[in-house]
Amino acid sequence: MSRQQGFSLVELMISLLLGTIITGAVIQVLVSSRVTNSLNQAVAQVQESGRFIMTRLSRELVEVGRYDTVSATIDNSVDVVSEAAYVENHPIVLIGDMANDTTLGSTQEGSTGHDTLVVSMLDSQDCTGSNHGYVDDEEFHVVNHYFVSDSKLKCTGYDGRVLRGLKASAVSAKTVTLLDNVVSFQVQYGISDEAENSTGQAISYVTANDLEGLRANNQQVVALRWGLLLRSYENQVVQTATPRFAVLNEDAVTMDNRHYYQVFTKTLALRNMKNFVRSSR
Template identity: 65%
Template sequence: MTAARGFSLVELMITLVLGLVISGAVIQVLVSSSVTNKLNQAVSQVQEAGRFITRRLTNEFYDVGRYDLITSEIDDSIDPVIEAAYVQNHPIAVVGDFASDAALGSTEGAAGTNDRLMVSKLAQQDCTGSTHGYNNGEAFHVVNLYFVSAQELRCTGFDGRVLRGLKTQVVSPSTIVLLDNVAAFHVQYGVSEATQEATGQAVRYVTAEQIEALRDNQQQVVSLRWALLIQSYQNQVQQSVSPQFAVLNESAVTLNADHYYQVFTKTLALRNMKNFVRSSR
């Protein structure tokens, strides 16, 4: 009868070591796969948000400075010709433009803070969907204010006639959130030439505090350049080094390492303003 023979101590130790090595490799693959999956999700989320907000802002900004006296149905309790002249000469509202609230307007944020953008146009509703008490289908002077608060890009819609002190407020302005996880929002303004030969093309880009003086020099804003720095949800990624980003004319800032970030920039010609400048020659 043959005696039963088991594993020696050396064989058991070798088996345990091989098992640990294989287990470690499997764990490393799983961890790496989890990290990659979280990063892919973060990239996808940020890019989807960037595409959405770029499309929305593009659609809303295309009509900045528009005032159609021919085909639009406009409430004429205020002289639409005078109102058209105001909107076309003030497509970008700056601080001091509105009698009812002189503090409202586009502003250049101090170092490290966000800009605010305020635009005027003729439309049937503001950025929140409010008609401000006008009849269905009736266009009015819409003023939209875009700004960031608590890392949310928000928009407040106003009745331009109320802001100018020409009409009593019927519907209070409301604010909606357009996008969350916004780390920065900055704007530059393309201005035309001041000569009689102005073509409606932007000859240089400026910040909000320069607009009033340029407006006095017969130079109009004919294009917008905006940039949004969008971040992923917290703890989706863990980067080894804190990233740095410079948005438009701003200095580079160091950000948290537990987000994925991406800058979305677009330059848009304001077609109504280009035509207005050309026709004013």
């Protein structure tokens, strides 16, 4: 009668060890794949958001300072020549500029805060899509206020004529959210030389705190430079190092390692203001 041969204890232990090693390797590959996939999703989300907001801001801000008095679509219920002079000389709204809201204006807040940007232009609607009760496609003095609240980049649109006290409000100002997950929003302003010497080019970039004095010196904003630090949704990634980021002229700040972060910057020449400065020589 033959005896059945089984595995020895040593063979069983070797088999278990090999199985454990293989299982561990498979788990490590799966975890690594999941981490890589999460990082790729975070990068794609942040980059898509960055492309969207930079394109939108570029499209809206390129019109800053525009006022074409010969346009057939301007609502002429006010003195458009006087309004044109005001918009062209106040493309960037500063605190105290608007009679009916003296607190509204562009500000510089530093590394731990967000700048605010308030701009003037001639357009048929504000950044929220509102025409403030004017006839469709009729142009008027638009004022757009860009700011960050609760990590969201927002914009409030105004009728500049109401802000200046030239007419009563027909429609309440609206606010829209442009983008989520905004960590920092910073703005710099490209300043021309004094009007009589200027070619319309920016000779330096300054913050909102410097604009009042430069305006008094007959120097105009002819370019805008803005930067945004965006982050991914929470817990999408785990980074081994704690990242640090600086936006434009601000000091670098330390972020957590549970998000993916990226800085987006853009410099935009304001062609309407460049032409205005050249024509003022």
